[in-house]
Amino acid sequence: MKILSKITPAEAMLIKDDVSLELKDLMKYTFMDLLLKKVIEIKEINKKLHPKDKYIRTYTYVVSGKNFNKYKPKNHELIYVRPFIKSQSIQILFKHFIKMAYESSNGIWNYKKTIRSNREISQFFKQTFLLNLFRFSILTGNGVKIKKEISNYLNEIDQNIDNLLHNDKKKGLELLLSIGGNIFLLKNLNFQLLKKINKELLNHQKVLYADTYDSDSDWWLYVDFFEDDYMFDSYFDSFDSTLDSFDSEFDTSGCSSCDSGCSSCGGCD
Amino acid sequence: MLILPPIKKMNVEQKEIWNKIQNFEIDDIGSSFTFTDRLARENDWTIEYSLRTIFEYKKFIFLITISNLPQTPSDQIDQVWHLHLLYTESYWIELCKHTLNKNIHHGPTKGSEEKALCKEQYLKTLELYEVLFNEKPPKDIWMDVETRFKEIHFTRVNRKKNG
Numbered sequence: 114m115k116i117l118s119k120i121t122p123a124e125a126m127l128i129k130d131d132v133s134l135e136l137k138d139l140m141k142y143t144f145m146d147l148l149l150k151k152v153i154e155i156k157e158i159n160k161k162l163h164p165k166d167k168y169i170r171t172y173t174y175v176v177s178g179k180n181f182n183k184y185k186p187k188n189h190e191l192i193y194v195r196p197f198i199k200s201q202s203i204q205i206l207f208k209h210f211i212k213m214a215y216e217s218s219n220g221i222w223n224y225k226k227t228i229r230s231n232r233e234i235s236q237f238f239k240q241t242f243l244l245n246l247f248r249f250s251i252l253t254g255n256g257v258k259i260k261k262e263i264s265n266y267l268n269e270i271d272q273n274i275d276n277l278l279h280n281d282k283k284k285g286l287e288l289l290l291s292i293g294g295n296i297f298l299l300k301n302l303n304f305q306l307l308k309k310i311n312k313e314l315l316n317h318q319k320v321l322y323a324d325t326y327d328s329d330s331d332w333w334l335y336v337d338f339f340e341d342d343y344m345f346d347s348y349f350d351s352f353d354s355t356l357d358s359f360d361s362e363f364d365t366s367g368c369s370s371c372d373s374g375c376s377s378c379g380g381c382d
Numbered sequence: 383m384l385i386l387p388p389i390k391k392m393n394v395e396q397k398e399i400w401n402k403i404q405n406f407e408i409d410d411i412g413s414s415f416t417f418t419d420r421l422a423r424e425n426d427w428t429i430e431y432s433l434r435t436i437f438e439y440k441k442f443i444f445l446i447t448i449s450n451l452p453q454t455p456s457d458q459i460d461q462v463w464h465l466h467l468l469y470t471e472s473y474w475i476e477l478c479k480h481t482l483n484k485n486i487h488h489g490p491t492k493g494s495e496e497k498a499l500c501k502e503q504y505l506k507t508l509e510l511y512e513v514l515f516n517e518k519p520p521k522d523i524w525m526d527v528e529t530r531f532k533e534i535h536f537t538r539v540n541r542k543k544n545g
Contacts, residue, residue, distance in 0.1 A: 163480035
């Protein structure tokens with residue numbers, strides 16, 4: 114299904130089921146999709162704070178990825194990508210990165226509006242002043258049609274993917290590559306199985322795809338994921354826990370936490 | 383008159399210093415209210431802007447470290463510097479003593495008699511930045527020289543008390 118190779122998981126989710134979506138999920142899948150495409154990467158560094166420090170600590174940073182310069186971000190991805198556009202070599206602590214993105218999202222309504230403004234899907238949503246004023250979102254006729262197609266297609270893959278990855282890896286891989294980051298929307302996908310994909314199968318896919326080059330598709334960005342042993346899926350939980358840890362205190366209109374003052378230090382050794 | 387050779391792009395030693403500064407972490411990862419959070423709150427900046435300004439502050443510290451001439455920051459970078467100075471252990475011990483092996487003192491301006499000198503130093507800082515980092519300093523953090531020395535009339539306000 115061609116459209117799934119051109120839209121991100123957040124866009125697919127918005128078409129499939131706008132009403133029950135939470136900001137956290139839209140943000141999480143966007144983040145994971147950018148990681149998958151290696152537009153951004155996570156770097157863990159074990160280091161001392163300074164050469165004389167007694168302790169080695171683990172610092173988790175988000176940095177620009179190897180595909181950063183090749184990729185043109187969509188509107189809703191800018192919350193993650195903008196600092197690297199301005200300073201490509203900046204490295205940002207993971208928790209600050211998530212907080213920054215949360216603040217930049219400007220809340221669920223605005224973030225959905227940003228997603229809807231993307232070129233590939235804006236045609237599927239009615240855009241009127243009144244709808245905007247009352248914060249309603251309604252699909253056009255084409256939008257309703259595409260919603261059904263996407264839902265049916267993803268359900269079909271979901272039902273068959275486990276079997277395919279065990280018994281017909283070639284077909285399974287072809288299907289997964291064709292939907293790009295929307296693999297996150299599959300409930301039955303076992304990510305551990307993806308790590309066992311044969312490199313020859315991947316090369317075969319690359320040869321097949323080279324004959325049908327589509328400049329609008331991010332296919333070539335996604336294929337990298339299957340080549341590496343990148344353990345990105347552990348960041349699903351880290352994302353949730355980080356967002357939860359400051360969600361209760363953090364207000365998109367400004368930080369209202371911590372009214373404590375400072376304290377003195379009794380001196381150092 | 384001492385004439386210094388023109389500075390070219392970073393040499394190996396300078397790259398090593400820049401890497402150390404870049405990897406130096408002001409934020410305490412175990413803290414729920416970090417340096418970055420405080421900087422954003424006290425200046426009413428977004429987290430994104432605060433992170434970028436801290437990055438530029440590190441570049442400024444690098445310029446001071448490798449240059450024999452005084453450097454002048456933008457006001458935004460000055461705010462990061464002021465706040466970092468309050469984290470005395472991080473600044474004097476962890477950064478200056480253990481990372482740079484050099485004390486970097488902050489010198490507030492003595493008054494309007496230094497304005498012309500500060501302007502000149504600021505321009506030189508911008509030039510040095512461009513040479514060593516091979517890019518122009520971002521204008522939203524490193525203002526042009528006229529704006530830098532015009533928009534300086536700040537007052538500390540208690541937002542809870544004054545609405």
